[in-house]
Amino acid sequence: MKLSVAERGWKNNGLIDTSRFLREFRQNIWKIVLAGVIAGAVAYPLISLMPKQYVSTATVLIKAQQDNVLPFSPVEAYDSTRNGYYETQYALMQSRIVLEQAIKQLGLAQNPQFTGEKAGGAPQSEQQRLDNVLKTLLKHLSINSVRTTHLATVSYESTSAQLSADIANGVARAFIDYSAGQKRLKTRRAAADNQQKLRALRAQIKQQKEAIDRYLAQEGLLVFRGIDGFETGQLDIATSRLADAVQRRVSAQSLYHEARTGSGRSLSTVISLPAVSGPGQMQDLRNAMTQAKRSLYELRKSYGPGHMKILAAQAQVQAIEEQTRQALKEQENGLRQQYQAAQADENNYRNQLEQQKRDFRNLALKREGYNDLKLELDQTQALYKTLYQRTQEQALSVSDSDADAVLYDPAVPAVLSAKPDKRFLLLMSVILALLLASLYYIIRAARGSAVDTASQLPEHFNLEPLGEIPHFSGVNSHEQLRHKIVSDPLNRDTIHSIRSLIMLNPKKLQVITITSAGQGEGRTLLASLLANSFSFDQKTLLIDMDFFNREGLSGELNAPQVPGVADVLCGSKSVDEVLVQLDDRLDFLPGGNVLVSSQLMLSSDRLQPLIETLRTRYQRIIIDAAAVSQGPDVQLINAVTDGLILVLKAGVIPVKPVIAALEKVANGHSVVIGGVLNQVEIREGETKTRGRVRAANSPGFPGMVERS
The missing domain is CATH 3.40.50.300 (P-loop containing nucleotide triphosphate hydrolases)
Incomplete structure (x- = not known):
């Protein structure tokens, strides 16, 4: 079965016939060449009139960590490992505040080339001049990061090589100065805030001391080696005195019991005791007793029991014994009184100790109130000390604030112009004309089929x-x-x-x-x-x-x-x-x-x-x-x-x-x-x-x- 007319038309239409394009191109090749020649002839004088543009580039190193100039931490710290840190720095370099600072430092607001002011024209306000300079600056300024590094390049394009280098370096220095100035400003603000806080802390410390003094006066407390130092000393003294009184009472009691004669002991035994024989009277009586008994012993060798001398000697021994017993009785009364006095002292000191213990226990509640006030005072004083030290550190940091970036490679005036590449532009104009002319004839040949x-x-x-x-x-x-x-x-x-x-x-x-x-x-x-x-x-x-x-x-x-x-x-x-x-x-x-x-x-x-x-x-x-x-x-x-x-x-x-x-x-x-x-x-x-x-x-x- 034969194909229908429409089927063959569809089949033929699906094929791309390039012969007509080639035929159209061959027929009009001289027109295409003429279009290129005309384009070159028209573009040459225009390209020749284009002014040369110079580009200078300054390289800025963004610090990865702060310089360790001072031994204490700065007010403003940064962490370069955080995401977006370097991108933030690059963005800040081209922010309006940095560029305005560079404009003021370079004096560009007085340059008509940047402000656009014309002779005889209406005068511009300071803000208008600044805005015009900023627009002109942004049009020719480029800030780029060097991939996988901490470097950023600041480039400026101008018809003057020296001006291009000055502006590139000026923008870089403005950013560096701005970052350092921001640090100093924050440090000054922090120091001023800390000074205000120090004054408030001093007033607070004074109030807290006055509160402690009022509390001590109100409670009748003394601060001697602590709030309970005096009471503790008194308690120690009372305890020591009680111990001494107990010792004296025990000693007196022992002497009294030793000196008692009614215990069935003989006079010679009692008088020979150390506690009894110690006094001088008893020593004399013992010596007299010994001489009388020795005389009686000698007389008995010579005389009989009834002799007058024997009797006189016996009478003398009895007299000494009576006298000794009387002395012992008196001495026993003295020891008893001494024992009773020591026992009374012990009881007195014991009562004093118990009273001081009760007073010490009552002092514990007052000590807690004092300790609370003292703790608040100590904490305030510690905070004041820390804040005072930080304020002194900030005073040193104001003059030693370091910038976060360094002008690593300053821009220098360019020797050769960056653009325009007049030969390239002329060539591209001719090529573009040839392409457009060729495209025109191709489209005309294909014109919607x-x-x-x-x-x-x-x-x-x-x-x-x-x-x-x-x-x-x-x-x-x-x-x-x-x-x-x-x-x-x-x-x-x-x-x-x-x-x-x-x-x-x-x-x-x-x-x-x-x-x-x-x-x-x-x-x-x-x-x-x-x-x-x-x-x-x-x-x-x-x-x-x-x-x-x-x-x-x-x-x-x-x-x-x-x-x-x-x-x-x-x-x-x-x-x-x-x-x-x-x-x-x-x-x-x-x-x-x-x-x-x-x-x-x-x-x-x-x-x-x-x-x-x-x-x-x-x-x-x-x-x-x-x-x-x-x-x-x-x-x-x-x-x-x-x-x-x-x-x-x-x-x-x-x-x-x-x-x-x-x-x-x-x-x-x-x-x-x-x-x-x-x-x-x-x-x-x-x-x-x-x-x-x-x-x-x-x-x-x-x-x-x-x-x-």
Whole structure:
């Protein structure tokens, strides 16, 4: 089974044909070269006038850690390991406050080149000058980070190499000074805040001391080695004295018990005790007792018991014993009194100790109140000491604040200009012109895949080219256009060539439909001209079946309101009643009065008999049908005709809508004879016979395919 016209058109349209682009390029190569030359000639003086621009770059090192200048921590610390630290520094370098500081340091606000002030112009305010300088500075200033490093580059572009270097270094130094100044400012503010806090702490310490003094006076407390130092000392003394009293009482008690004579001991035993024999009187009595007993012992050796000397000696011994007993009694009374006195002292000291213990226990509650006040005072004094030390550190830090960045590599005036590269710009201008010119001709060749010449019909649609109708400028009506074509032998031969191709077709093409993909493409003109051509030697009928256009073929032939084919299809008129004779061999069947839908008329049972009747009366029948896009009318008409000619407007209708139209009309039973291109632009130097298709060159019409 053969491919349909539409299927072949789709197949061919899917291919990219580069030959036409190459052909267009070869034909216009000299124009493209001329465009490049003209572009170079125009660009050269403009590029030559461009001033040289110098770029100087200063490199700033962002510190990863603070310098250890002072042994104590600064007020403002930073952690370079945090995300975004370096990006923040880079952003601060181009902040408004840093740039304004650089502008003031460099004196750019007085430079008319930056402020934009003109001689004789209105004076600008200080803020206006600063804003204008800032805009100019930002336009030519660039700050970038060096990847994977802690470096940032500050570059400035200017027509002056020295000014470019000065501004790059000025911006870098302004950032460094600003960061150091911010540190100093924060340190001063912190020191001032700490001084205020110190004054408040001193007043608080004074109040707390006064509160302690009032508490001590109110509670009658003394601070001696602590709040309980005095009581503790007194308690120690009382304890020591009690111990001494107990010792004295025990000693006195022991002596008293030893000196007691009523315990059944002999006088000699009692007097020999150390506690008794100690005093001098007892020693004398013991000595006298010893001498008296020795004398009595000697006398007994010489005298008998009754001798006067013996008796006198015995009497003396008894007298000494009586005297000793009396002394012992007195001594015992003395020891008893001494023991009683020691016992009274012990009891007294014991009572004092118990009283001091009770007083000490009562002191514990007062000590807690004092300790609370003392603790608050100690904490306040410790805070004051710390704050005072920090204030002294900040006083030293004010003068030694270090910046967070260093101008590592200052900018120097550039020797060579950075731009413009005039040779490169000139070359790029020429290349761009060549590219644009080439692109123009490529686009013109491809221009939306529209058809410009009849020779493109086989390429895009696999459609036989029957001919071209040229475009005439200044023609406003179909009558004038028809006259232009008929009066010119070359244009007239174009229509006759189409007639010849139809007659040479091996198919019997008695009834021919003229249609188009869209409206206003020239199908009415072609139907009229082709009918006139066939009427030269054949009985021809021209039928207006374009029921959508009341001013179409019927209007041109002055029969817009007369009955016609519509009335015949509706059964209200016969053919002979509506037939209009134009000349001896050419008749015209107007469109008539359309009272119902054209689809109802064309799909009725009267269309086929009507065409068959007309076939018997005319050798050639030309039908002007509506456009394919207007509805299925052409498909209904195509079912009863022998062939169809598609009229296309050159350079307007894209390929895809035409292929879609061919797909619709190819579903009928008639042959798609070919296509005629209307309003073709004839370029200077080309002949009007370019669009003619000679029958001798198309034997058998291989491009004309009947739907199988």
